[in-house]
Amino acid sequence: MYDILTLNKISQNGLDKFDEKYNCSTEIENPDAILVRSASMHEMKLSDKTLAVARAGAGVNNIPVKDFSEQGVVVFNTPGANANAVKELVLCGLFLSSRKIVNGIEWAQTLKGEEEVGKKVEKGKSAFVGPEIKGKKLGVIGLGAIGILVANAAEKLGMKVYGYDPYLSVDAAWNLSRSIIHAPSVEDIYKECDYITIHIPLLDSTRDFINAAAIAQMKDGVRILNFARDALVNSKDIIEALGTGKVASYATDFPTEELLGVSGVIAIPHLGASTPESEENCAIMAVKQLRDFIENGNIKNSVNLPNVEAPRTHRTRVAIIHRNIPNVLSTILPAVSAGGINIDNMVNKSKNEYAYTLIDVDGEVTDESLTELKKVPGIIRIRIIK
Numbered sequence: 151m152y153d154i155l156t157l158n159k160i161s162q163n164g165l166d167k168f169d170e171k172y173n174c175s176t177e178i179e180n181p182d183a184i185l186v187r188s189a190s191m192h193e194m195k196l197s198d199k200t201l202a203v204a205r206a207g208a209g210v211n212n213i214p215v216k217d218f219s220e221q222g223v224v225v226f227n228t229p230g231a232n233a234n235a236v237k238e239l240v241l242c243g244l245f246l247s248s249r250k251i252v253n254g255i256e257w258a259q260t261l262k263g264e265e266e267v268g269k270k271v272e273k274g275k276s277a278f279v280g281p282e283i284k285g286k287k288l289g290v291i292g293l294g295a296i297g298i299l300v301a302n303a304a305e306k307l308g309m310k311v312y313g314y315d316p317y318l319s320v321d322a323a324w325n326l327s328r329s330i331i332h333a334p335s336v337e338d339i340y341k342e343c344d345y346i347t348i349h350i351p352l353l354d355s356t357r358d359f360i361n362a363a364a365i366a367q368m369k370d371g372v373r374i375l376n377f378a379r380d381a382l383v384n385s386k387d388i389i390e391a392l393g394t395g396k397v398a399s400y401a402t403d404f405p406t407e408e409l410l411g412v413s414g415v416i417a418i419p420h421l422g423a424s425t426p427e428s429e430e431n432c433a434i435m436a437v438k439q440l441r442d443f444i445e446n447g448n449i450k451n452s453v454n455l456p457n458v459e460a461p462r463t464h465r466t467r468v469a470i471i472h473r474n475i476p477n478v479l480s481t482i483l484p485a486v487s488a489g490g491i492n493i494d495n496m497v498n499k500s501k502n503e504y505a506y507t508l509i510d511v512d513g514e515v516t517d518e519s520l521t522e523l524k525k526v527p528g529i530i531r532i533r534i535i536k
Contacts (some may be wrong), residue, residue, distance in 0.1 A: 152444055155181035157189040159207060161426075164433020168441065185433075188212060196221060199487045201533070205231050205431035207232060207423060209379065210453050211352070216359055219454040222471045222531025224443060226452050227433040230295035235428035237299035238379050239421055243303070243401035244283055245417050247345070247373040254278035284308035289343030291336060291359075292378070293318050293326060297349035301325045313524055314339050340367040345375065352379035362387040371398040377422050380404030389415075447508050447535050456499035458506050463495045467535040468509040473528035474500040482507060482529075485522035491515065504530075 152171055155178040165174055174185075180197040185204050190212045194481035203213060205225040215225050246252055255275065262265045286309055290301045305311045305327050313326065314333040333339050339346060346368070350356050360374060360383040374397055376383045384402075385408050391397040392414040402409065405417035423432070435451075442448045447469035448459040455471065468486060472478050479498055487493055490511040501504060515534050523532055 152182040153178045153180065154432070154440070156186075157184060157191070158187035160185050160187070160436075161430040163430045164435075164437045167434055167437040170187075170268040172441075183431070183444060185436060185440070186212070187429075187432075194355035196223060202226060202440055204436040204445055206429070206436045208401075209352075210515065211379075215454050220530070224452050224471075225450060225454045226436060226439045226443075226450075228432045228439075229451060231431040232425075232428040233295040233299055234425035236296045236377055236422040237303060239403065240296070240300045240375060241303055241307075242374045243377065243403075243416065243418070244288075244345060244373075247401045248283055250278040250281035251331075252416055254428060285310070286344040287312060287342055287395065289314065289328075289333065289339035289346045290349065291315075291339060291346065292349035293322055294349060295322075296377075297347075298322055298325050300349065301330050302348060303375060305329050309345075310505065312339055312343055336364075340364060341369075343372070343374045344369060347375040347377070348382055349378050352381055357381050358384040358387075360384065360388070362390070365391045368396070370396055373397070373399045373401070375528045376400070376402045376404065380406065385409055445535070447533065449506060452501075454501070455504055455506050456501035457468045458497055458499050458508055460495065460497045460508055460510075460513065462527070463510045464512050465536055466511050466513065466515060468507075468511060468515060468523075469533040469535055470507040470509070470523070470529065471531040472505050472526070473530065474503050474505040475482040475528045478505070478526065478528045479507065480525045482509075482523065485526055486515070486519055488516070488519045488522045491519065 151173055154172055154174045154177050158287050168174060170196055180199045182199060183202045184200065185206060187206050189403045192214050200223055202224040203218060208229050209228050210225060210227055213225055218225055231477060261270055264270065264473055288304045288309045289312045290297050291314050293313050301311045301313050311329045312333045314336050348360060365387060385406060388397060388400050389412055392400060392412060399414045399416060401416040403422045405419060409415050409417055439450055446462060447467050449455055450457050450459060470482060486509055493509055494512050495510040497508045523529065
């Protein structure tokens with residue numbers, strides 16, 4: 151029986167993907183794995199028994215990935231599972247940033263109880279005039295699962311779409327409409343586009359990606375959308391640009407104290423993935439990834455370890471998490487075969503400073519082999535899967 155701790159409410163349709171070998175609860179003290187959505191894990195101490203953490207969503211800012219990596223805990227996320235939900239909200243943001251719809255709705259509510267509301271509406275509506283998006287230029291920075299959906303949908307709405315992503319994968323390129331214009335640099339996006347939406351991960355190198363220097367290169371009256379991560383856009387710089395009119399509006403899914411009440415800011419309360427469909431998709435994907443890792447040692451969509459998937463060729467599999475340093479494999483293989491075991495198949499891959507090795511063996515792994523394996527420099531965790 152495997153114990154799974156849930157830190158947030160997880161879609162039941164996802165939990166139903168566990169079978170009778172699994173026990174899921176919010177009250178487990180020493181779990182084999184953890185399912186989480188938004189709960190912060192930064193102060194959480196994991197049991198030595200814990201093998202993996204699966205985030206039912208894309209971002210992992212609530213998880214201390216580095217600390218868990220050092221403990222040999224695999225951290226999964228579910229990229230793309232909530233992509234359609236976020237895409238739809240980005241499209242909503244496009245319309246809201248253009249037509250002053252929110253301001254108009256708020257103003258209309260103030261007419262409650264007054265006489266001749268219809269006449270007052272006709273007289274006052276000119277204050278909320280805004281342009282149509284058809285024929286305008288949209289720049290999409292980051293062409294991952296969400297960025298591609300946004301680009302394709304905007305093109306179908308009649309926008310001229312520019313896409314920029316220096317790391318565009320082959321699979322992603324196949325899904326991108328042929329009508330999307332490839333921008334050779336982010337500066338081309340800034341120079342050409344009336345609307346700019348950002349869909350890149352938050353890293354040290356991308357923090358404050360949209361700042362005063364970037365905004366200065368943009369068109370006057372540009373409209374900026376941020377439904378990726380709050381710190382990608384420098385709040386102080388965006389507020390100043392809104393004040394001068396350089397930026398006409400800023401739609402974000404990440405309200406902060408300094409942004410609230412600022413004219414031109416459309417602050418949405420982090421609703422990007424808040425749909426029942428998205429929550430279900432994320433939960434199903436997270437559970438499937440956890441099960442495959444626990445039962446077979448396969449890794450897919452990990453943020454700290456490489457993707458390693460291999461069909462089982464024998465009943466016994468050795469899964470080893472180790473540091474990505476020279477000569478580890480040359481030491482692992484003799485240690486595994488120390489008890490006269492035949493190695494039938496092996497897969498090894500690395501990701502940054504960590505590596506993962508799966509070995510299928512014909513026979514039982516002896517205590518002697520395990521003892522030798524544990525002596526290998528760089529080994530973080532060893533698991534025997536049967």
